Amino acid sequence: MRIIRDYKYVNKADRGASAAIGNFDGVHLGHQSVIDIARSAAPDAPLGIVTFEPHPREFFAPEAPPFRLTSSDTRAHRLEKLGVERLYELPFNATLSGLTPRAFAQDVIADGLGLAHVVIGADFCFGKGRAGTAQDLKAFGAEMGFGVTIAPLIQNGDAQVSSTSIRNALSEGRPRDAAAMLGHWHRIDGPVIGGDQRGRDLGFPTANMSLDGLHPPKFGVYAVLVDVLEGPHKGSYHGAASVGVRPMFGINKANIETFLFDFSGDLYGTELSVALVDFLRPEENYDSIEALVAQIDKDCAQCRAILSAL
């Protein structure tokens, strides 16, 4: 997969793609479906994605709390796994956001990226003030010479699959509902960072990861599947993770700390992918360290049972 970060001066080899357009936060079942449609709409064309960085909401409201399900790196990895060959990750700035719908179609899609075919969801809006609709894009395509397919929206029961409903499921401690809409477990990816070196004294050393920039799942304890992605301990493990601020030890910056079962070794700096399977309980402030350790023992037993039944 090639990542192209500008819509001007695009190489000939990177033009002519059949591409889906959107934010693709989480790369959920709806996203996977538009990608499949883009693939079958023009099987001989390179399969592309047009997306934006930062996410438009981050650009318009930089002070708002983090809401992303996936970092741009994770998004790129997932798209590559789905067979995407060209990722047009366009800088979302005042210039791009100020283009009228017609200018976006002409300058970005037709002239800039030279797309052969475009796939969008039925609720897609584009251009300054989100003034352009999917139907408008179809009309521009006919005029400017690119094909447009409007994809139906994927349902999950009665509700539409969306990044927002996945965020809500995670905020409410329903990771299995999030997974049903994602088509995969919700994962937190990143390197293991240093902590307060307290976990080892408790008898539960934890691999800590930052939640910076990401939508925080409900604070509390989760049964997790852990992939160690590199290094001598590369492999898959079961574990128990604590998401939150660790009230037993003051109010700290929220992170995720994972105890891997049947594991010992150094994970500092190693890339991990932690999948949230079930929410067990909220994080608590216990009366004593002994009470916390007794509870963590119970949490681990419960997590082992949940994970071995998967």
Ligand SMILES: Cc1cc2nc3c(=O)[nH]c(=O)nc-3n(C[C@H](O)[C@H](O)[C@H](O)COP(=O)(O)O)c2cc1C
């Ligand atoms: C399964 C599990 C459950 C935990 N539950 C709580 C909790 O309820 N309250 C809390 O303050 N910390 C909880 N912790 C977090 C510990 O406080 C944390 O792992 C410890 O402070 C180690 O910090 P360190 O990794 O920075 O050394 C839990 C940790 C694990 C692994």
Ligand SMILES: Nc1ncnc2c1ncn2[C@@H]1O[C@H](COP(=O)(O)OP(=O)(O)O)[C@@H](O)[C@H]1O
């Ligand atoms: N079973 C395990 N689960 C998670 N991390 C482990 C485990 N065994 C050893 N480690 C290592 O111990 C470190 C965590 O120890 P801990 O005392 O909690 O320190 P920190 O405060 O840095 O998290 C991890 O980053 C990892 O390198």
